[in-house]
Structures are given as C-alpha cells and as structure tokens.
Amino acid sequence: xxxxxxxxxxxxxxxxxxxxxxxxxxxxxxxxxxxAMRYSxxxxxxxxxxxxxLAAAEACGGEKEDALPxxxxxxxxxxxxxxxxxxxxxxxxxxxxxxxxCHKVYGEGMAVLTGDALLTExxxxxxxxxxxxxxxxxxxxxxxxxxxGSTRLIGGQVLDLEGEGRDLKKAELVRIxxxxxxxxxxxxxxxxxxxANATPAKLEAITSFGYHLGLAFQVIDDILDVTQTTEKLGxxxxxDEAVSKATYPAVLGLENARKEAAKLTRKxxxxxxxxxxxxxxLRQIAAYLLERDY
Amino acid sequence: xxxxxxxxxxxxxxxxxxxxxxxxxxxxxxxxxxxAMRYSxxxxxxxxxxxxxLAAAEACGGEKEDALPxxxxxxxxxxxxxxxxxxxxxxxxxxxxxxxxCHKVYGEGMAVLTGDALLTExxxxxxxxxxxxxxxxxxxxxxxxxxxGSTRLIGGQVLDLEGEGRDLKKAELVRIxxxxxxxxxxxxxxxxxxxANATPAKLEAITSFGYHLGLAFQVIDDILDVTQTTEKLGxxxxxDEAVSKATYPAVLGLENARKEAAKLTRKxxxxxxxxxxxxxxLRQIAAYLLERDY
Numbered sequence: 001x002x003x004x005x006x007x008x009x010x011x012x013x014x015x016x017x018x019x020x021x022x023x024x025x026x027x028x029x030x031x032x033x034x035x036a037m038r039y040s041x042x043x044x045x046x047x048x049x050x051x052x053x054l055a056a057a058e059a060c061g062g063e064k065e066d067a068l069p070x071x072x073x074x075x076x077x078x079x080x081x082x083x084x085x086x087x088x089x090x091x092x093x094x095x096x097x098x099x100x101x102c103h104k105v106y107g108e109g110m111a112v113l114t115g116d117a118l119l120t121e122x123x124x125x126x127x128x129x130x131x132x133x134x135x136x137x138x139x140x141x142x143x144x145x146x147x148x149g150s151t152r153l154i155g156g157q158v159l160d161l162e163g164e165g166r167d168l169k170k171a172e173l174v175r176i177x178x179x180x181x182x183x184x185x186x187x188x189x190x191x192x193x194x195x196a197n198a199t200p201a202k203l204e205a206i207t208s209f210g211y212h213l214g215l216a217f218q219v220i221d222d223i224l225d226v227t228q229t230t231e232k233l234g235x236x237x238x239x240d241e242a243v244s245k246a247t248y249p250a251v252l253g254l255e256n257a258r259k260e261a262a263k264l265t266r267k268x269x270x271x272x273x274x275x276x277x278x279x280x281x282l283r284q285i286a287a288y289l290l291e292r293d294y
Numbered sequence: 295x296x297x298x299x300x301x302x303x304x305x306x307x308x309x310x311x312x313x314x315x316x317x318x319x320x321x322x323x324x325x326x327x328x329x330a331m332r333y334s335x336x337x338x339x340x341x342x343x344x345x346x347x348l349a350a351a352e353a354c355g356g357e358k359e360d361a362l363p364x365x366x367x368x369x370x371x372x373x374x375x376x377x378x379x380x381x382x383x384x385x386x387x388x389x390x391x392x393x394x395x396c397h398k399v400y401g402e403g404m405a406v407l408t409g410d411a412l413l414t415e416x417x418x419x420x421x422x423x424x425x426x427x428x429x430x431x432x433x434x435x436x437x438x439x440x441x442x443g444s445t446r447l448i449g450g451q452v453l454d455l456e457g458e459g460r461d462l463k464k465a466e467l468v469r470i471x472x473x474x475x476x477x478x479x480x481x482x483x484x485x486x487x488x489x490a491n492a493t494p495a496k497l498e499a500i501t502s503f504g505y506h507l508g509l510a511f512q513v514i515d516d517i518l519d520v521t522q523t524t525e526k527l528g529x530x531x532x533x534d535e536a537v538s539k540a541t542y543p544a545v546l547g548l549e550n551a552r553k554e555a556a557k558l559t560r561k562x563x564x565x566x567x568x569x570x571x572x573x574x575x576l577r578q579i580a581a582y583l584l585e586r587d588y
Contacts, residue, residue: 024444024445028444028445029445029449029453030444030449030452030453030456032452032456033444033448033449033452034444037444080410084406084407084410087403087406089401089402089403089406090403090406090407107383108383109381109383109384109455110452110455112378112381112383112384112406113378113384113448113451113452115410116374116378116409116410116413116448117443117444117448117449119410119413119414120413120439120442120443120444120448121439121443121444123417123435123438123439124435124436124439124440124443126435127431127432127435127436127439128432129432131431136431137421137425137430137431137432137435138421138422138423138431141417141418141420141421141431141435142418142421144417145414145415145417145418145421146418148414149411149414149415149418150318150322150324150327150328150331150411150414150415151318151322151323154327154407154410154411154414155323155324155327155411157407158324158326158327158404158407159323159324161403161404162324162326
C-alpha cells in the first residue's frame with residue numbers, strides 16, 4: 001500500500017513536470033490567460049486520469065514515457081471541463097480543489113477562454129504521441145475528440161443540466177455518468193494502452209475495466225458529496241442536493257449506492273482477467289479508489 | 295467575376311454538405327445540444343475560411359476532396375469562436391449572421407457547451423485528413439491547435455477584452471488582429487496546402503498571402519462596422535465604438551484605414567509570386583474581398 005502511494009505520487013510528479021514543460025509560461029502573452037490556465041491546472045489535483053494512462057501503458061508492456069502526451073492530454077481535458085462546469089451559467093460553483101474557482105479569481109469571460117485554451121492544448125500535446133504499428137496518430141486524436149465531444153463528455157453535462165430538479169430513473173443517471181465520468185476515465189486508460197501498441201484483446205479488457213471503474217468512481221463521488229464536509233472534499237459539500245441534482249444516493253438510497261459501488265468495482269477487477277501479474281498495478285489502483293472513506 | 299461567384303457558391307455548398315454529413319444529427323442525444331450546434335453552424339455564413347482551404351489545395355495541385363476535412367475543421371473552429379465571443383461575459387452580442395446569437399436562443403450555459411462541442415468536433419474531423427509524404431497527421435493537428443490556442447485565437451480575444459476602453463497604439467491593434475483573424479485565415483490556407491503536399495516554398499508563399507489577406511480582411515471589417523447598417527452587416531453595427539473597442543478607423547482614421555487595407559491586399563497579391571496561373575483563384579478571392587463595399 002505504501003508502495004502504491006509512492007507509485008501514485010511519483011507518477012503525479014512526472015505528469016506535473018510534463019504539463020509544466022508543455023504549457024506556455026506565465027510570462028508569455030497574454031500573461032493573464034497563461035496565469036489562469038496554470039492556476040486551474042496546478043491546483044493539487046490527484047492526477048488520477050493521467051496516472052491511469054501511464055499504468056495502462058505499463059500493463060500493456062509499454063514505456064510510460066510514450067504515454068506521457070496522452071496522460072497530459074486527458075488531464076487538460078478534465079481540467080477544462082471542470083472550469084466550464086463551475087461557471088455561473090452552469091453549476092455555479094465557488095470552490096474547486098480547495099480554492100476559489102477560475103471564474104471567481106479571473107472573471108467569467110476569462111474562465112470561458114481559459115477552458116477553451118486548456119481544451120485546445122489537450123489536442124496539441126496529444127498530437128505529440130508517437131504513432132504505433134496498430135494505432136496511427138488519427139486514432140489517438142479521434143479517441144479523445146469522441147470522448148470529449150457532444151455525445152459523451154459535453155453531452156453528459158447537457159443531460160446533467162437538463163436533469164436538475166427532475167426525478168431521474170437509474171438508467172438516466174447511469175447514462176449521465178457514463179458520458180461524464182466513465183468515458184474520460186476509460187479513454188485515459190485506452191490512450192495509455194494504445195501508446196503501448198496494445199493488442200485488440202487487451203484494449204477491450206482495458207475498456208471494460210475503465211467503464212466499470214469510472215462508474216464506481218462516480219457513485220463514490222456522489223456518496224462523498226452527501227457524507228463529507230466541504231473542507232475534506234475541497235469543493236462545496238451537499239451541492240448536488242442543494243440544486244436537486246440526481247445522484248446515486250438520491251436515486252438508490254445510501255446503502256444501495258454503496259453496494260452498487262462495490263459491485264461495479266468487482267466487475268472492473270474481473271475485466272482485468274487477460275492481464276496476469278502485469279495488471280496488478282491497475283488492480284491496486286482500483287482497490288485504492290474503492291477504499292476511499294465513503 | 296460571375297465565374298468567381300459560382301466558384302464561391304459551389305465550394306460553400308460542398309462544405310455545407312460535408313459539415314452536415316459529419317455532424318451528429320439533431321435526433322442524436324442530447325438533441326438540444328446537436329440542435330444548437332447546427333443552429334450556429336448553418337447560419338448562412340460565407341464559408342470564407344473553408345473556401346480558402348480548398349482553393350489553396352487546388353493552387354498547390356491537390357484535390358479539393360483531400361482538403362475537405364481541413365475545410366470543415368476551420369469552419370468549426372471559426373464558429374465556436376463566434377459563439378463564445380458573443381457570450382454575455384465577453385462581447386455580449388445579440389445578433390450574428392442576421393439571427394439571434396446562440397445564447398439568446400439556447401441560454402448561456404448551453405452556448406458555452408455548444409462552443410466546446412464545435413471546437414472538439416473540429417479536431418475530430420481534422421483527424422480524418424489523409425497524411426501526405428511531407429505532412430503527417432500530427433502536423434495538421436498541431437497547426438490547428440497552435441492557431442486556435444492561447445497565443446493566437448484565444449490569446450487575441452483576451453488582448454481584445456483587455457484593450458476595451460483603452461487607447462491602443464497601432465502595433466497593439468495589429469497584434470490583436472494577427473492573433474484573432476489573420477492566424478485562422480492563414481491556417482485555413484496552410485491546411486489546404488498541406489493536404490496537397492505543398493512544397494516548403496509554396497507553403498511559405500501561402501502563409502505570407504494569408505497573413506496579409508487576413509489583416510486586410512479585418513481592417514475592412516472594422517471599416518464596415520463604422521460605415522454600414524446593422525441590417526446589411528447581419529450583426530450589430532457601431533458595436534465596436536459603443537464598447538470603446540480599438541479599431542483601425544478609430545486608431546488611424548477612416549481614410550488611412552482604407553489605404554491600409556489596400557496596401558495589405560497588394561502585399562497579399564505579391565506573396566503569390568511563386569504561383570503562376572495556379573494562383574489565379576486565390577488572387578480573384580483576394581480581389582473580391584477587397585472590393586467589398588467599404
């Protein structure tokens with residue numbers, strides 16, 4: 001376990017260094033924009049998605065260096081979606097990762113542009129991925145663009161906004177979480193595996209792992225929003241209920257939501273069948289995510 | 295001239311058909327989002343940027359079909375930037391291409407997401423470009439991402455917002471217009487030329503042509519904002535002055551702004567030196583843009 005914590009910390013440090021080297025410096029014009037991009041990106045996030053990309057590459061026998069552009073790209077995509085989701089015209093959140101949200105610090109127009117710039121940078125860094133025999137550059141770009149696009153990440157946010165104040169059925173809730181959370185977690189793993197030239201069978205296993213892990217992760221996030229304090233979360237607690245947002249605890253009840261998280265995590269583990277010892281790191285990470293205090 | 299008008303209309307029709315085939319249909323979920331994307335994209339724009347991409351490909355001896363993904367990508371990028379620039383937190387515009395702006399029809403949060411989705415689609419369609427011997431897929435993606443990124447398109451919008459109400463010098467104004475307008479026009483031409491596997495010398499000539507044409511185009515836009523009616527423009531006339539935005543007529547005076555436009559267009563024409571008869575279409579388009587009633 002302390003081995004895992006070291007692993008997670010080391011990988012996060014590597015990703016941070018790569019992001020820092022990749023992003024324009026604060027001194028580059030317009031400095032206000034580059035400052036806002038770095039404020040949002042270097043806010044002490046856990047770097048879960050990039051770490052999953054690197055771990056998937058290693059599980060498929062690749063070098064983590066080859067997965068670094070993909071790892072940076074998914075974190076840029078994730079951060080842009082947080083900056084835009086937090087906007088007053090959307091979830092209207094003041095706090096993120098324990099600090100004032102981008103629009104609270106830099107203003108609303110600047111926060112829109114900061115998100116736009118982070119999104120655009122995601123594709124720039126991803127274009128630096130070395131193509132492999134099975135996966136040309138276009139496969140990497142299409143993977144991220146489909147995941148980030150109107151039917152997944154952005155579509156999920158639309159369904160989420162449209163669902164506020166309505167009673168959602170479980171199937172609708174699953175559809176939102178598939179699109180919003182599971183899709184990007186899955187793509188993080190897939191991009192890492194692709195950078196390692198994964199066989200189709202291994203890529204499929206990684207995909208199923210990501211899907212179930214992503215849903216489990218979101219169920220746990222929903223539970224934590226109910227059971228934890230704002231201080232511990234680093235974002236406003238109880239927010240979902242305050243805006244009548246459908247969550248797993250609200251739809252299933254807290255106890256059933258916990259069972260759902262455990263079931264999804266078990267399915268994620270089973271998906272890793274084709275990986276023997278090489279899948280242990282991914283198993284550890286999945287177990288670690290389930291062990292969060294929810 | 296009527297030959298040119300037919301050419302422009304035919305190419306615009308081809309681009310519209312390609313965009314229509316590429317975008318998710320309105321029936322796909324979330325239908326509200328896909329509806330908003332199509333509302334903004336199919337608003338009767340002139341398709342200037344995609345037409346330039348196709349014309350540059352033809353000038354470099356390529357097939358226009360090979361330039362279609364790039365042509366669609368630059369129009370998606372252009373439309374996203376309009377949707378976000380029109381937001382209340384930015385230029386706060388109610389009218390675009392003669393119709394209510396996206397956020398007036400769909401609401402502000404949805405307009406942010408619509409822009410995000412159009413931007414993301416730009417990279418998806420661009421990933422379908424066939425790589426050429428000189429230009430791998432990564433070169434196309436990097437071209438669009440750098441142009442759309444924090445130092446060009448988005449950076450220019452930041453400088454523009456920060457410049458409102460201040461007296462800008464000509465050099466500052468040129469920097470904004472280089473970043474906001476000239477960069478995307480230039481990239482439209484460059485991507486088309488790259489899809490035709492242009493030689494480095496021809497790509498350089500196309501780049502200089504685009505830079506001067508793009509600046510000329512923006513000077514003319516500034517002039518039209520002063521001299522024309524809202525009805526004729528299809529967007530709010532006199533808007534620049536109302537928000538104390540720096541423009542060429544404001545900084546140079548109307549007569550000098552007209553001279554500047556003519557000078558820039560002449561430089562654009564000179565840049566096409568390496569193209570003999572194959573550059574005639576690009577020359578015609580540049581002349582046509584200068585002949586707008588300004």
